[in-house]
Structures are given as structure tokens and as C-alpha cells.
Amino acid sequence: ETGVTQTPRHLVMGMTNKKSLKCEQHLGHNAMYWYKQSAKKPLELMFVYNFKEQTENNSVPSRFSPECPNSSHLFLHLHTLQPEDSALYLCASSQDDGSYEQYFGPGTRLTVT
Amino acid sequence: GDSVTQMEGPVTLSEEAFLTINCTYTATGYPSLFWYVQYPGEGLQLLLKATKADDKGSNKGFEATYRKETTSFHLEKGSVQVSDSAVYFCALSDQGAGSYQLTFGKGTKLSVIP
Numbered sequence: 001e002t003g004v005t006q007t008p009r010h011l012v013m014g015m016t017n018k019k020s021l022k023c024e025q026h027l028g029h030n031a032m033y034w035y036k037q038s039a040k041k042p043l044e045l046m047f048v049y050n051f052k053e054q055t056e057n058n059s060v061p062s063r064f065s066p067e068c069p070n071s072s073h074l075f076l077h078l079h080t081l082q083p084e085d086s087a088l089y090l091c092a093s094s095q096d097d098g099s100y101e102q103y104f105g106p107g108t109r110l111t112v113t
Numbered sequence: 114g115d116s117v118t119q120m121e122g123p124v125t126l127s128e129e130a131f132l133t134i135n136c137t138y139t140a141t142g143y144p145s146l147f148w149y150v151q152y153p154g155e156g157l158q159l160l161l162k163a164t165k166a167d168d169k170g171s172n173k174g175f176e177a178t179y180r181k182e183t184t185s186f187h188l189e190k191g192s193v194q195v196s197d198s199a200v201y202f203c204a205l206s207d208q209g210a211g212s213y214q215l216t217f218g219k220g221t222k223l224s225v226i227p
Contacts (some may be wrong), residue, residue, distance in 0.1 A: 004156070042117075043157075043202070043217040056214065090156050101147075102215060104156030 002026055004105035006091050012111045013081065021076040021108045023091030029103070030096050032074040034066060037088040037107070049074060050096060081112045115140045119203045119218035126193055126225050134188040134221050136177075136203035144205040146170075146179055146186040147215070151200045160188075160201070193225045 004025045013019050025032060034046040048056035049068040063085075065077040074091055088109050092102040120135040138144065145164045149157040161170030166181035175190045186203060203218040 006156075040219065042219045045214055048214070092157075101159055101162065102157075104149075104158070106154070106156045 004091060004093055004103050006089075006105035006108050008108060009106065010109045010111075012113060013078070014113055015081060015083070017081075018077070018079040020078065021089055021091075021110075023074040023076075023105055025072055025074075025091075025093035025103070025105075027093055027103060028095070029093040030071050031094045032068060032071070033092040033094075033102065034074065034076050035090040035092065037090055043090070047076075078110075081110075083112050086110055086112045115144070115205060115207050115216045117203050117205055117216055117218035119201075119221050121219075121221070122200075123222040123224060126223070128195055128225055128227050129192045130225075132188070132190040132193045132197075132223070134201055134203075134223070136186045136188065136218060138184050138186065138203070138205050140184075140205055140207045142207040144207045146177070147204040147206070148175070148177055148186070148188050149202040149204060149217075151202065151220070153199070157202060193223070195225045195227055198223055198225045 007022045031050045033048050036044045036046055045058050046060045047066040052068050052071055063080050067075040088107045090107045091105040094102045117138045147162045148160040150160045151157045160175055161172040163170040163179035166179050169178045177186050177188045179186055200220045200222045202220045204215045206215050
């Protein structure tokens with residue numbers, strides 16, 4: 001595997017379910033990100049981890065819970081979601097070298113029913 | 114706060130037509146500027162970047178010049194192909210803000226027809 005991978009690619013869940021999204025980067029980067037992409041809205045940054053420490057949390061509801069066990073893996077735990085949480089969830093990574101270039105995974109298309 | 118404004122889409126062009134997608138920004142510091150592209154069913158890919166005023170980023174026939182005086186970073190390509198059909202995002206990172214965030218525009222969908 002190369003680059004940034006995300007699993008699953010598609011997920012349908014009910015509002016009472018608990019599920020997790022997984023992201024893995026094979027680039028040796030030390031920063032990882034979760035974004036939400038909804039139709040006709042700009043990308044919304046949700047969480048940032050740098051050297052496994054969470055450095056940003058952009059007022060995301062507590063029904064989204066991130067986990068970063070090491071610099072290569074990032075999870076997004078989901079519980080009691082709402083239909084408006086349906087979106088494409090993108091993971092990205094970057095090297096903390098001031099270049100700010102982020103490399104994105106293909107995303108998980110989430111549908112909440 | 115920082116913001117990026119790009120032209121509303123969708124944009125539909127015939128193959129070999131000239132492309133311009135406008136992008137303007139506001140930032141508190143000295144941003145680097147980026148264009149990302151998202152092909153159907155995929156994540157975003159960095160297309161090109163410029164880190165200081167008057168820099169020109171280029172890749173795959175696309176170009177954009179960092180214009181500080183007009184706070185713009187318009188994307189251009191002289192002759193588009195069907196394979197260029199995608200959504201294009203303008204973005205900035207503000208090094209003066211001291212964070213790792215990129216601020217994105219809403220995206221412009223480009224469709225190129227044969």
C-alpha cells in the first residue's frame with residue numbers, strides 16, 4: 001500500500017449504531033487530519049493530530065471521537081449520529097516541515113439513516 | 114479569519130478550450146497557496162502550489178501565479194482534455210497563524226466534453 005488509505009470506502013449506519021473509520025498513511029508523515037466534505041460546502045477540518053497529540057478540534061460534536069494510536073494510524077469513532085452527518089469523510093497527512101502539503105485518502109462515504 | 118473564494122461552478126468546456134478558474138483570498142499573514150484536484154470517487158490531490166508573491170506553480174499543463182496585489186491565485190490551462198474533468202479546490206495555509214490548517218474554497222466542478 002502506498003499513500004493514504006481509508007477503510008471502509010462506504011458505510012451505511014443507523015442513528016443508534018457505533019462504527020469506526022480507519023485511516024493509515026504510508027508516507028512517514030507526523031501529522032494527520034480528519035475532514036468532512038458535504039455537498040456545496042467547503043471542506044471542514046474536524047481534527048488535527050501532530051506527533052500523535054491532538055492539536056486542533058474545530059468544535060466538532062462529541063458524537064465524533066478521534067483516536068491516534070501512532071503517527072501512521074488515525075481512527076474516527078462514530079456513535080449516535082444524525083442524518084446531517086452523512087458526508088464524505090477524508091483523512092489527510094502531512095510532514096511537519098512547514099510545507100503545509102497535505103496528502104489525502106480516497107475518503108469514506110458515510111450515510112446515516 | 115482566513116477565507117478563500119472561488120468562482121461558482123459547474124464549468125463546462127469543450128475539449129481543447131482555454132480554462133480559467135478564479136480564486137481570491139483573504140489572510141492575516143503570509144499564506145502559501147494551493148490548487149487541489151478531486152477526481153470522481155477519489156480524495157484530493159495536490160495539483161500545484163506557490164509559496165510567495167509572484168511565484169508561479171505549474172503541473173500537468175496547469176498554471177497559477179501568486180498575485181499579492183490582487184490577492185488572487187487563478188488557475189489556467191491552455192487546452193483542457195476530457196481527463197481534466199474533476200472538482201478543483203483553491204486553498205491557503207497561513208504561516209503567520211501558527212497552525213497546520215488549510216483553508217479551502219468551496220470547489221469548482223469542471224466538465225470537459227469531447
